[in-house]
Amino acid sequence: MLSPLLIILSIVAFVVHTLRHALSSPLNKIPGPWYAKFTSLVLKWNEFRANRTQYIHDLHLNYGPSVRIAPREVAFASAAAVKEIYCSGGSGYDKTEFYDMFRVYGRRTMFTTLNKDDHAKRKRIIADRYANTNIVRSPSLDGIAEGASNFVKRCFQSIGGSLDLYVRLHSYAFDCVTHHLFHPHGADSLLSSKDEEIMREVTFDDSLQNRLFQHYWPTAHKILGRILYMFAKPRETPLADKFVLDTCAQTDTTPFTLLNRLQNPSYNLDHTDVAAECLDHMAAGIDTTGDALCFLMWELSQPSSLHYQRKLQEELLANPGASFDKLPYLDAVVMEGLRCFPAIPMSLPRYVPCGGRTVDVFFLPAGTIVSCQAYSVHRIDRSVFPNPDAFNPDRWLEEKGDPERKRLFFAFANGGRGCVGKHLALAEMKMLLQAVYSRFTTLPDAAMAPEELGMSDQLISSRPAGQRCLLQFIPLDAVTGE
Numbered sequence: 001m002l003s004p005l006l007i008i009l010s011i012v013a014f015v016v017h018t019l020r021h022a023l024s025s026p027l028n029k030i031p032g033p034w035y036a037k038f039t040s041l042v043l044k045w046n047e048f049r050a051n052r053t054q055y056i057h058d059l060h061l062n063y064g065p066s067v068r069i070a071p072r073e074v075a076f077a078s079a080a081a082v083k084e085i086y087c088s089g090g091s092g093y094d095k096t097e098f099y100d101m102f103r104v105y106g107r108r109t110m111f112t113t114l115n116k117d118d119h120a121k122r123k124r125i126i127a128d129r130y131a132n133t134n135i136v137r138s139p140s141l142d143g144i145a146e147g148a149s150n151f152v153k154r155c156f157q158s159i160g161g162s163l164d165l166y167v168r169l170h171s172y173a174f175d176c177v178t179h180h181l182f183h184p185h186g187a188d189s190l191l192s193s194k195d196e197e198i199m200r201e202v203t204f205d206d207s208l209q210n211r212l213f214q215h216y217w218p219t220a221h222k223i224l225g226r227i228l229y230m231f232a233k234p235r236e237t238p239l240a241d242k243f244v245l246d247t248c249a250q251t252d253t254t255p256f257t258l259l260n261r262l263q264n265p266s267y268n269l270d271h272t273d274v275a276a277e278c279l280d281h282m283a284a285g286i287d288t289t290g291d292a293l294c295f296l297m298w299e300l301s302q303p304s305s306l307h308y309q310r311k312l313q314e315e316l317l318a319n320p321g322a323s324f325d326k327l328p329y330l331d332a333v334v335m336e337g338l339r340c341f342p343a344i345p346m347s348l349p350r351y352v353p354c355g356g357r358t359v360d361v362f363f364l365p366a367g368t369i370v371s372c373q374a375y376s377v378h379r380i381d382r383s384v385f386p387n388p389d390a391f392n393p394d395r396w397l398e399e400k401g402d403p404e405r406k407r408l409f410f411a412f413a414n415g416g417r418g419c420v421g422k423h424l425a426l427a428e429m430k431m432l433l434q435a436v437y438s439r440f441t442t443l444p445d446a447a448m449a450p451e452e453l454g455m456s457d458q459l460i461s462s463r464p465a466g467q468r469c470l471l472q473f474i475p476l477d478a479v480t481g482e
């Protein structure tokens with residue numbers, strides 16, 4: 001039988017142990033709330049409430065660019081920290097087991113490999129397909145152009161009512177990414193009306209709490225699994241899983257696609273590895289680009305931003321037929337969109353390597369978890385980004401401060417493990433905005449509440465809380481003809 005004395009003694013032992021640890025930690029010099037010395041529970045509470053980004057940003061505002069957020073975890077927001085953590089030695093510090101949550105079909109992909117060597121091996125195979133020279137080559141761009149033109153058709157159909165951008169932009173990103181990975185509309189078009197069902201399954205995912213619980217408390221998750229499912233569902237994407245497995249079983253693949261590259265026998269990847277890598281790129285490329293465009297077009301449609309929308313339209317109308325990458329104001333709009341609403345605004349956790357390292361001015365022992373979050377890196381330094389919470393594309397056109405702004409731009413992370421899909425994402429964003437704003441003015445639909453576009457954190461990405469975004473599309477000739 002458990003005696004009360006034994007229980008009391010164990011509690012005392014636990015408290016003494018925690019206190020000793022907390023009071024002797026080399027991280028004690030780092031600013032932060034007092035409780036972070038003892039527990040990570042407040043941080044986890046905010047994670048479970050889909051509020052980690054805001055929580056950490058508030059800590060940065062209160063304590064500065066270096067903050068201790070848990071007993072063994074520190075958050076940074078300076079350019080020097082970004083360089084040290086994500087770029088030193090090429091690809092920065094190794095990833096933590098946080099990334100185990102993203103394994104696909106039980107395999108590790110490029111994104112989920114933890115150490116440098118495994119990562120470098122996989123990246124040598126993949127990088128070529130995402131190089132800018134290959135993105136701007138016509139077979140890749142054709143898919144994006146077709147997607148943008150389908151999108152514009154929907155805008156025209158919506159005139160007089162409104163269009164749910166959230167769904168339409170995710171469909172667009174789905175088309176662009178699957179085109180790049182598989183070129184599915186070639187041969188015997190595997191894609192059909194199933195597209196949208198698969199997109200919805202990937203996008204409308206409610207597994208955040210379940211996945212966090214499983215990650216932090218795996219044993220309890222096993223025991224409580226069934227009860228837990230009543231409140232928090234596990235991630236299940238049967239349609240997408242099957243779609244990718246079937247598509248990757250094709251043998252006559254189109255040369256420019258990622259699938260074609262991964263299937264090359266000299267790389268020795270089995271069918272499941274190939275499918276896992278492809279499904280991972282769908283997960284990485286659809287919600288990010290869709291959410292980023294959604295937040296940005298919502299912002300451009302607000303009364304306070306209509307003069308920016310007008311400037312964009314003027315540039316597009318003055319340069320009909322110009323290539324999407326030759327338009328400076330379009331570029332400024334996209335940069336400012338990604339600065340204010342980086343689709344991955346959250347911490348990207350890494351381990352301090354053997355021997356410890358100094359980040360900012362603080363020495364950190366090996367094994368400390370360190371991270372930067374784009375949301376704060378983009379806002380904390382007011383000398384580089386004055387009035388940081390305001391959306392203002394014009395700031396990117398000023399010559400002064402250009403290198404400083406670029407150094408603090410972290411939407412695609414940085415270094416060897418930064419976003420491999422960056423050029424594809426930028427091409428998608430710019431071609432869509434060019435297609436829309438050379439034809440329409442966009443305005444928010446009266447049915448929308450502003451909270452619906454609030455940030456709802458997932459594991460590392462953040463999406464519009466309401467998962468819808470109704471906009472009205474007014475044809476430009478109707479406006480100028482007034």
Ligand code: HEM
Pocket residue numbers: 110111112123177280281282284285286288289292342343344348410411412413416417418419420421422424425460
């Ligand atoms: C606006 C859109 C996008 C944003 C904001 C974005 C952002 C990011 C960020 C911040 C990372 C680093 C994550 C980390 O260190 O944990 C990343 C990695 C990655 N992204 Fe993107 N991404 C976007 C679009 C895309 C697209 C379109 C694709 C491909 C179709 C893609 C594929 C990947 C892959 C494969 C990685 C892992 C790279 C590696 O570990 O070497 N992303 N992305």
Ligand SMILES: *[C@@H]1O[C@H](CO)[C@@H](O)[C@H](O)[C@H]1NC(C)=O
Pocket residue numbers: 046049051054055058
């Ligand atoms: C999110 O965190 C911020 C900053 O700590 C806090 O002010 C806000 O109330 C939190 N929101 C939720 C929904 O927990």
